[in-house]
Amino acid sequence: xxxxxxxxxxxxxxxxxxxxxxxxxxxxxxxxxxxxxxxxxxxxxxxxxxxxxxxxxxxxxxxxxxxxxxxxxxxxxxxxxxxxxxxxxxxxxxxxxxxxxxxxxxxxxxxxxxxxxxxxxxxxxxxxxxxxxxxxxxxxxxxxxxxxxxxxxxxxxxxxxxxxxxxxxxxxxxxxxxxxxxxxxxxxxxxxxxxxxxxxxxxxxxxxxxxxxxxxxxxxxxxxxxxxxxxxxxxxxxxxxxxxxxxxxxxxxxxxxxxxxxxxxxxxxxxxxxxxxxxxxxxxxxxxxxxxxxxxxxxxxxxxxxxxxxxxxxxxxxxxxxxxxxxxxxxxxxxxxxxxxxxxxx
Amino acid sequence: xxxxxxxxxxxxxxxxxxxxxxxxxxxxxxxxxxxxxxxxxxxxxxxxxxxxxxxxxxxxxxxxxxxxxxxxxxxxxxxxxxxxxxxxxxxxxxxxxxxxxxxxxxxxxxxxxxxxxxxxxxxxxxxxxxxxxxxxxxxxxxxxxxxxxxxxxxxxxxxxxxxxxxxxxxxxxxxxxxxxxxxxxxxxxxxxxxxxxxxxxxxxxxxxxxxxxxxxxxxxxxxxxxxxxxxxxxxxxxxxxxxxxxxxxxxxxxxxxxxxxxxxxxxxxxxxxxxxxxxx
Numbered sequence: 001x002x003x004x005x006x007x008x009x010x011x012x013x014x015x016x017x018x019x020x021x022x023x024x025x026x027x028x029x030x031x032x033x034x035x036x037x038x039x040x041x042x043x044x045x046x047x048x049x050x051x052x053x054x055x056x057x058x059x060x061x062x063x064x065x066x067x068x069x070x071x072x073x074x075x076x077x078x079x080x081x082x083x084x085x086x087x088x089x090x091x092x093x094x095x096x097x098x099x100x101x102x103x104x105x106x107x108x109x110x111x112x113x114x115x116x117x118x119x120x121x122x123x124x125x126x127x128x129x130x131x132x133x134x135x136x137x138x139x140x141x142x143x144x145x146x147x148x149x150x151x152x153x154x155x156x157x158x159x160x161x162x163x164x165x166x167x168x169x170x171x172x173x174x175x176x177x178x179x180x181x182x183x184x185x186x187x188x189x190x191x192x193x194x195x196x197x198x199x200x201x202x203x204x205x206x207x208x209x210x211x212x213x214x215x216x217x218x219x220x221x222x223x224x225x226x227x228x229x230x231x232x233x234x235x236x237x238x239x240x241x242x243x244x245x246x247x248x249x250x251x252x253x254x255x256x257x258x259x260x261x262x263x264x265x266x267x268x269x270x271x272x273x274x275x276x277x278x279x280x281x282x283x284x285x286x287x288x289x290x291x292x293x294x295x296x297x298x299x300x301x302x303x304x305x306x307x308x309x310x311x312x313x314x315x316x317x318x319x320x321x322x323x324x325x326x327x328x329x330x331x332x333x334x335x336x337x338x339x340x341x342x343x344x345x346x
Numbered sequence: 347x348x349x350x351x352x353x354x355x356x357x358x359x360x361x362x363x364x365x366x367x368x369x370x371x372x373x374x375x376x377x378x379x380x381x382x383x384x385x386x387x388x389x390x391x392x393x394x395x396x397x398x399x400x401x402x403x404x405x406x407x408x409x410x411x412x413x414x415x416x417x418x419x420x421x422x423x424x425x426x427x428x429x430x431x432x433x434x435x436x437x438x439x440x441x442x443x444x445x446x447x448x449x450x451x452x453x454x455x456x457x458x459x460x461x462x463x464x465x466x467x468x469x470x471x472x473x474x475x476x477x478x479x480x481x482x483x484x485x486x487x488x489x490x491x492x493x494x495x496x497x498x499x500x501x502x503x504x505x506x507x508x509x510x511x512x513x514x515x516x517x518x519x520x521x522x523x524x525x526x527x528x529x530x531x532x533x534x535x536x537x538x539x540x541x542x543x544x545x546x547x548x549x550x551x552x553x554x555x556x557x558x559x560x561x562x563x564x565x566x567x568x569x570x571x572x573x574x575x576x577x578x579x580x581x582x583x584x585x586x587x588x589x590x591x592x593x594x595x596x597x598x599x600x601x602x603x604x605x606x607x608x609x610x611x612x613x614x615x616x617x618x619x620x621x622x623x624x625x626x
Contacts, residue, residue, distance in 0.1 A: 050588045070457040097545075097549060097550040097571055098387060098546075098547075098550060099550070100543070100545075124543075126541060128544065128545055154491075155545040155546050156491040156545055156546040156547050157490045157546060158492050159490065159492070160562055202489065205489065205490050206486070206487050206488070206489070206490070210472070210487055212456050212458070212472035212474055212485070212487070213449050213451050213456045213474075214447065214449050214456060214458045214472070232391070232392065233391065248584035324485065
């Protein structure tokens with residue numbers, strides 16, 4: 001077995017938390033159950049990884065199998081990478097039967113004719129997600145297994161989730177291969193980025209809870225909010241206002257959990273509006289300013305601002321439109337509203 | 347003498363200790379009783395407040411007419427109100443069950459398309475429309491692989507009924523196909539090799555199966571294509587058999603393909619696996 005492969009497997013196993021190593025190796029399926037029984041998972045990870053490498057040596061693992069283990073690790077821990085969302089566009093109306101083998105063949109062919117030294121692996125999951133792992137090389141060097149890009153694609157949707165690789169120059173090549181393989185015309189990067197892949201999927205596939213006004217009666221339990229254990233000697237002075245805030249908040253954010261984003265960035269290119277008595281007002285140039293909101297869970301924290309009394313309800317639509325507009329990078333220019341990034345094909 | 351003196355002192359100490367103990371016990375008891383009194387006071391307040399609330403509610407229900415016989419007038423008013431509410435709720439539920447219901451909003455209408463397959467109610471999808479200046483979709487919860495923009499382009503401005511009807515067909519068909527695939531996977535997992543290979547729209551299915559139900563060999567291989575997005579039965583079904591299989595199996599593939607084209611997936615496999623044999 002190649003030394004680089006051995007080292008790669010060893011490092012991948014080291015990344016896995018000790019309690020998860022056994023399950024992940026079982027999912028991998030490369031080592032037999034009997035072989036797994038011989039491993040002692042209570043040792044330090046160093047020892048475990050070396051034993052795993054030894055077993056892989058016995059089974060003569062090659063880079064393809066090692067890559068599968070890497071995909072499995074990234075599928076279980078996708079939040080360690082930063083994901084960007086891309087949208088593809090096509091004009092045709094044909095109903096298509098998405099053919100997986102055809103997709104894979106076209107993708108590989110497109111990429112390999114342009115760059116011979118790439119390792120490409122596919123893995124399909126039950127939620128119709130296709131994971132693609134690409135390790136990039138150069139015309140003169142073998143693929144560097146530590147510089148990988150990941151692509152997650154759900155068939156028959158125009159969205160692709162790409163985990164940015166260190167090598168930005170390979171991105172156009174990757175985009176082109178995706179467009180060709182999935183029968184679309186062009187692709188553009190959306191202004192939506194996060195570490196939480198599932199939340200990005202929730203936003204673009206509209207799987208998060210939105211409130212729609214319907215007559216369908218909500219379950220009665222919700223209406224009896226008057227709790228019995230409130231001390232009735234205490235009177236809420238602004239009960240109406242509190243209820244209004246909760247109601248408005250619920251209309252905007254819905255009842256369910258919010259998708260998890262870590263930041264929202266607003267690039268302001270507006271002129272400075274100040275008190276007319278100050279001299280600054282005659283500057284006609286836009287005052288360039290960048291406002292960035294960060295949080296471990298941005299949308300949940302925005303949702304709790306008004307009920308906590310830290311902001312007025314309803315919140316500014318600039319903040320609340322994030323899941324609806326599926327973006328967390330904004331450019332705000334003069335005049336009314338803001339202009340989203342334009343559609344550009346590579 | 348010294349000894350009797352000591353005895354007297356000892357006796358006094360003993361008596362003192364007893365008195366102290368008794369005093370401590372009295373204190374404890376006092377504290378306990380005070381706590382209890384506090385609890386009871388709180389409870390009394392709670393009950394008083396509940397009583398007031400209840401009385402206010404009853405007064406509110408009655409309204410202005412508080413004539414001679416409050417007990418007789420009150421239940422029937424209340425009963426009528428409850429009956430009316432139940433009626434309206436049932437009516438709304440009925441609208442919801444028809445598959446298409448709507449509610450006016452301050453900028454337009456919000457439609458709810460509820461889908462079903464073979465008597466089981468499945469997902470609901472929402473469309474929030476604005477009506478001025480033009481009819482446009484403001485928000486929706488339709489999955490991204492349903493061609494909503496295309497349908498809107500074709501029908502939304504001209505014939506909104508047609509738009510909703512076609513969209514409902516698409517959604518019902520998608521949900522129906524997905525339901526069949528889920529049912530097949532769940533109830534016939536012993537007949538299938540691994541998991542069904544499908545796509546987001548559930549309009550292309552590939553799977554290997556057997557009719558015996560035991561997890562041994564899977565001689566049949568099926569490929570179903572659903573060409574019409576508004577239908578939940580396949581337009582094309584191709585069943586093949588592995589090359590080493592016995593002749594009767596190979597001959598049955600045509601019958602299998604016909605069954606898949608005619609019946610819902612899980613019913614087709616049920617029919618094919620049943621021990622009934624047609625006399626030749």
